[in-house]
Amino acid sequence: MEKIIDIDVQKLLSTLLYNPEDPVLFNSAFFFYFFALFLLCYLLFSGSKKGRVWVFTLFSLYFFYKACGYYVGLVILSAIVDFNLARWLHQAQRRSLRVFLLVFSIVVNIGLLFYFKYTDFFIGIINEVTAGHIRPLHLLLPIGISFYTFENLSYTIDVYRREIPPVDDFMDYLFFLSFFPKLMMGPIVRAADFIPQISQRYYLTAEDIGTGMYLIISGLFKKMVISDFIYLNFVQYIFDDPSKHTGLECLLGVYGYALVIYCDFSGYSDMAIGIARWTGFRIPPNFETPYRSASITEFWRRWHISLSSWLRDYLYIPLGGNRKGKVRQYINLALTMLIGGFWHGASWNFIFWGGLHGTALALDKVRLTWLKRSGMVFSGWGAILLKGLGILLTFHFVCFCWIFFKAATFHDAWALIHQVAYDFQPEIWKELYLGYRTVFALMLLGFGLHFLSASGGQHVMEKALARVPVWGSVAILVIFIWLLIQVKTTQPMIPIYFQF
Known part of the structure; x- marks a missing residue:
């Protein structure tokens, strides 16, 4: 009997403690129990602002611990540093002191991000240039560090600009920074939008319930049904070694990845926004x-x-934006997107991806300037055809860029492009279709829902769910989760933006 109890206790502890092989995800079974317990405690303290803050913060910190272990301390450290720096910034009168405090905040935040995310990348560059033998540190990247670093920076910069006052209560700031729905994968929420909501009375309308339910359900569907299935059953085979596949397979694999990354990231974002809505917070x-x-x-x-x-x-506006001439504007766009690409990861692929988008944005500004000067206006069928062509070209340019975003190396990226250009083999379409019918059906469904969806349809669903009583909402969510469990892939897929 004692052995059975010991085994049960060990299983419970292994479930509650951090496991690097099994990080907590929104689509995991553990999260549903976690969220149910959180909601129960949150509702018990819903009448007290301080109680809500403490409950939410403690659950958020535990959630982050389950995701990346003792790196949860970095969130607390970041909150302590920027909470105090912002207060000193606000109190300081001398411009030199204010600039020093702002620069110190930027150095601390970017320094932490750089150390964990980019140290090995630059060690590799140094070794290549100098033929050196510096050992990479192989640091484990703290989950969510890119997101909460940007939130810290925006808060300190807004206080420096005197656009917002500093937060008075440290727990309010820690709550904002650690808010678990958006902690690991965003969206990047600004203190100016979030912190004023903390003091508002917790009150849910039928619209909040309906919208939250719709976002959670649609997010789970996009992530677990469309994204995971297409990636695990088709896309990963193509990108693992593009040279083994025909150009037709590679092209469809790129289309598949375009849908995978959208459904994966937007699905998680929708779930985060829906969960936040249920807890009384509105995230754009x-x-x-x-x-x-x-x-x-x-x-x-x-x-x-x-x-x-x-x-x-x-970044773009402080660099000068479009205020210093067209050439400078194009340079600013290119620099912004290069840095945006580098933000995604320590890889030349990401930098190249950002450079492609920066170049395209600059060229698009040239096009818009030319159209404005020429006075050319399209209407009727001409405007419709032009828009359709624009959508087609933009989509395929974005897909081309996704090749470098997804491929492990430049060699793999160019190998895939080579297959599409020189080894297309369209005659194999029938065998390909028979081998991947379910995948292609889901791709058609995913793109169909994306291209044909109208905001009106979403509002109809939200209003219908808003009319369902609370017990009915719980039943719908439980049934939907049960259905997802029946169709979900056996191999859990870590969200793509988890690595950023």
């Missing part, structure tokens, strides 16, 4: 059907909105 959308964009400029207004707006406000 992070994606707005990006593949329906008719230009690369429009694409970056619709894709990873929180990152692109952050880069615009805290």
